[in-house]
Amino acid sequence: MASRDRYSSATVGDIAGDDFLDQYAGHVDTIYDASCFPLTSVGGTGDAVTAALDPALDAGGFADGMRFTLTWGAANTGAVTLAINGGSALAVLDKSGAALVAGDLSSGLRSMIEYVGGSFRILTEVGGTAAGGVAASYQAFTASGTWTKPAGIADDQMVVVELWGGGGGGGRGSSSASGTGGGGGGGYVRRAFRAADLPSTVSVTIGQGGLGRTGSNGAGTAGGNSTFGALLTAYGGGGGAGNAAGQGRGGGGGGELEAGTTGTAGGTTGLGGAVGGADGGIGVNAGRAGTIWGGGGGNSGKAVFGGGGGGTDTAGGDGGVSLHGGNGGDGGDGSPVPTSGSAPGGGGGGGSTWDAGNGARGECRVWIMGA
Known part of the structure; x- marks a missing residue:
């Protein structure tokens, strides 16, 4: 056992040199070991x-x-x-x-x-951060793929997933009076998960933008749904309608619970997952002509989170803007030319006697909150 005894001026008797060195060495070893x-x-x-x-x-x-x-x-x-x-x-x-x-x-x-x-x-903490778990991170999917849960993530760390569906394609008319509609904007959803409640990998599907009508009058195609496994779905916007004469209306915005529908040639704007606002306005939840959660067709179908709706062809109707998603494409009759929506989720602009704009792809964003 190591001793704390040491020689000093108070030590009684002679101190041999070897005894002093041995004691000194012993104390140094004890200090080294501790x-x-x-x-x-x-x-x-x-x-x-x-x-x-x-x-x-x-x-x-x-x-x-x-x-x-x-x-x-x-x-x-x-x-x-x-x-x-x-x-x-x-x-x-x-x-x-x-x-x-x-x-x-x-x-x-x-x-x-x-x-x-x-x-x-x-003796100190492990797991990537001082408190365990993993550091904050962000990953965006613009094409389908697989999300992998990080090793060492704490059970109670929050994983936030945002999804946009694909925007619908614009319709094409056959005359300058067709009033062709733009595509509906892709819907938006967001959900926070506890890390322990997520599997080790999740398949991510990114909805493609719907194609604008080309070559002849008719409706554009709907945008695809985006999914985060079976846990979350953002629905695509409906296609804009086109017809020979008058009132081809815009596609519905992607809803929270269902996809937007295609506008009709007879004058009905496509519906989303819930009742929307007036044509060109801002509705509540997923609606028809630009909404809080998903955009819709029409002239300036605006949105807060989802994609903006594509504009009509009438006098080059402007696409709807979105605060957090992509903007809708502008409508046109060749002067100006219809444009495609921007990602994520913008609807394509409608065209009269001109090929319509495409809807934009959806997107998935995964945020891991730091431990």
């Missing part, structure tokens, strides 16, 4: 880490309670070992003595470790 030394030259891989220690260990090697600090050079993908000064690779465990799992360590994470019974235990 100190916390920085490890340098951290290298290797994320799972098999190497490092240097100065001063090096003596012949006795590691002793329980020795502590070290280091900055990890890479994220781990599983269990971790650490070899110091070319010695044996010893397991690195968490505070409770359990093996590390993928994502417990990250590049730049600073840790304090302690040697205990043949392995190292991390």
